[in-house]
Amino acid sequence: MDRKSPAVILFSWKQFWISLLYENLPPVIGSPLAALAVERSPSKAWNICQNRNLMVLSTRYNPAYFIVFSWLVVYPGSWLITAGLVISLFFDSQILWGIDPLQVVCAYAFLFCRRLIIAVKYGYFSSEEFNLLSEPAPDWDFEKGSSKLIAVGWSSPLEHPGLVEIELAQANVQTDGGLDQPPSTERRSRLNRAARAVIEAAYGMKAPSWYNALIAVSVLTILFSLVFSKFYFDQPIIGEQLQILIANLASYAGILAGMGIMGFGLLCAFDFERRRVASEVVSRMLVSVRKVDSPHEFVRNSPEDLRDWLSLRRVIRSFGDRYRLRVQAYTSILLCFAILCVALLNFLVWTKTSHHLSTISILLTTTFVIAFIGSFAMRCAIQLQQQSYIARSELLTYMLEAEIEVDSGPAATASSDLSNGKTRMMLKLIDEYIDFSEIVHKPITVLGYRADGALIASVLGLLVTGLLLAVQGFAESGIAYDHSGWAIITG
Numbered sequence: 167m168d169r170k171s172p173a174v175i176l177f178s179w180k181q182f183w184i185s186l187l188y189e190n191l192p193p194v195i196g197s198p199l200a201a202l203a204v205e206r207s208p209s210k211a212w213n214i215c216q217n218r219n220l221m222v223l224s225t226r227y228n229p230a231y232f233i234v235f236s237w238l239v240v241y242p243g244s245w246l247i248t249a250g251l252v253i254s255l256f257f258d259s260q261i262l263w264g265i266d267p268l269q270v271v272c273a274y275a276f277l278f279c280r281r282l283i284i285a286v287k288y289g290y291f292s293s294e295e296f297n298l299l300s301e302p303a304p305d306w307d308f309e310k311g312s313s314k315l316i317a318v319g320w321s322s323p324l325e326h327p328g329l330v331e332i333e334l335a336q337a338n339v340q341t342d343g344g345l346d347q348p349p350s351t352e353r354r355s356r357l358n359r360a361a362r363a364v365i366e367a368a369y370g371m372k373a374p375s376w377y378n379a380l381i382a383v384s385v386l387t388i389l390f391s392l393v394f395s396k397f398y399f400d401q402p403i404i405g406e407q408l409q410i411l412i413a414n415l416a417s418y419a420g421i422l423a424g425m426g427i428m429g430f431g432l433l434c435a436f437d438f439e440r441r442r443v444a445s446e447v448v449s450r451m452l453v454s455v456r457k458v459d460s461p462h463e464f465v466r467n468s469p470e471d472l473r474d475w476l477s478l479r480r481v482i483r484s485f486g487d488r489y490r491l492r493v494q495a496y497t498s499i500l501l502c503f504a505i506l507c508v509a510l511l512n513f514l515v516w517t518k519t520s521h522h523l524s525t526i527s528i529l530l531t532t533t534f535v536i537a538f539i540g541s542f543a544m545r546c547a548i549q550l551q552q553q554s555y556i557a558r559s560e561l562l563t564y565m566l567e568a569e570i571e572v573d574s575g576p577a578a579t580a581s582s583d584l585s586n587g588k589t590r591m592m593l594k595l596i597d598e599y600i601d602f603s604e605i606v607h608k609p610i611t612v613l614g615y616r617a618d619g620a621l622i623a624s625v626l627g628l629l630v631t632g633l634l635l636a637v638q639g640f641a642e643s644g645i646a647y648d649h650s651g652w653a654i655i656t657g
Contacts, residue, residue, distance in 0.1 A: 185287075193221060201220060250414075251416065253416075254271070262409055266522035269417055274420050276420045279424075287315075337487065364444050365482070377436070381428045382425070391528060394527075399523065399649070434546075437493045449557055452475050453466065472593065480603075497540065508636070512636045515643055516639045537626060541626065544617065544622050548622070550617070565597070
């Protein structure tokens with residue numbers, strides 16, 4: 167099928183690489199020039215700059231407060247971190263007393279990881295949406311851009327007009343018109359009302375308030391470990407020389423940029439939780455006897471109701487699929503960042519590369535913080551995947567009950583036997599569908615692996631093994647540290 171088809175959700179590597187280029191070049195200067203080179207049109211490059219926050223100037227595209235915030239915080243922060251990285255890597259080390267270049271690289275990695283996540287977001291845009299970014303407002307505007315953000319639009323989709331409708335229509339198309347399949351208007355209406363009820367119950371949830379507190383504590387813990395290490399070893403926390411000042415501030419700013427990726431980790435967990443709730447609500451709608459005052463229930467001994475219930479489950483499972491794929495990718499990126507920290511730690515030890523203890527503290531605290539948040543997100547992903555196993559278990563129970571009822575009941579008429587046979591066959595087919603679709607073909611994944619009980623153990627086991635290997639390296643390499651915290655390399 168063509169990528170432009172709304173039923174197909176694919177990742178565009180072209181869109182990803184273009185976005186990664188824009189995001190990693192300095193805003194206002196580098197990224198606008200890149201946009202001009204890629205788009206080959208001044209007007210489209212201008213629209214790109216306004217719609218993607220590369221150099222926002224016009225209130226036609228963005229509100230005034232966003233423009234002010236970008237010029238006072240976002241752009242200076244990006245320039246500062248980039249300047250700090252260049253200074254630490256290319257300036258004379260004697261000038262940069264107390265500055266470990268690897269420390270600044272670690273801090274820059276936080277910003278790069280955030281930019282990588284943004285590039286993944288654009289990679290999952292449809293081709294039509296991606297092309298609209300080069301068009302003038304109102305073809306694309308601040309509200310449309312906000313609705314595409316995990317932390318804004320998708321965190322509270324019911325509060326963004328049209329977002330639920332768009333994603334519900336997309337899910338309906340992906341399931342070959344799941345909500346439109348029933349032949350009768352009454353059944354289609356009931357199915358649509360049931361879908362809305364599930365979405366309102368699950369996606370009307372608010373992210374816990376303690377998320378923000380945990381994000382702040384996590385990032386401040388990493389920042390504190392760096393500042394305390396510098397203070398303990400009497401290294402310049404700020405510095406008097408301009409180069410040292412920029413390098414230190416760049417390190418702090420880079421770490422603070424980590425609030426974004428930590429927030430993404432928790433929002434990923436929140437999305438997994440909402441999907442779990444949605445799956446539970448759908449499962450509870452399959453009942454033995456429909457109540458008079460419950461229009462959103464489906465009787466499991468009715469073949470028609472079973473078909474409608476499966477259509478509902480498929481649509482709810484596919485609702486917000488593009489966001490689901492992004493969430494899975496974000497969780498994987500976060501965990502890969504922790505694995506990279508452990509790998510860098512081993513690199514410093516086994517290659518005996520010169521470094522300061524404050525760099526070690528950054529790597530260790532970052533690993534522990536991400537391991538905690540990542541484990542929480544993986545746990546929520548596993549609980550979501552378990553809903554498929556629970557659904558299959560319930561269906562198998564229903565099939566067993568139907569078989570027992572047939573075998574032990576009185577002689578039935580031919581028509582009732584046919585009806586019972588249809589019911590049992592439908593239950594069996596639904597069970598097989600869930601097994602293939604939700605467990606084999608399109609399961610919930612993290613790091614490319616199905617979210618099951620062994621996932622957390624595997625990831626944490628990898629991190630622990632890497633840390634133990636680093637400890638062994640410290641013991642065998644003979645690395646010591648002087649009174650100022652710098653590694654003494656021998657041998």
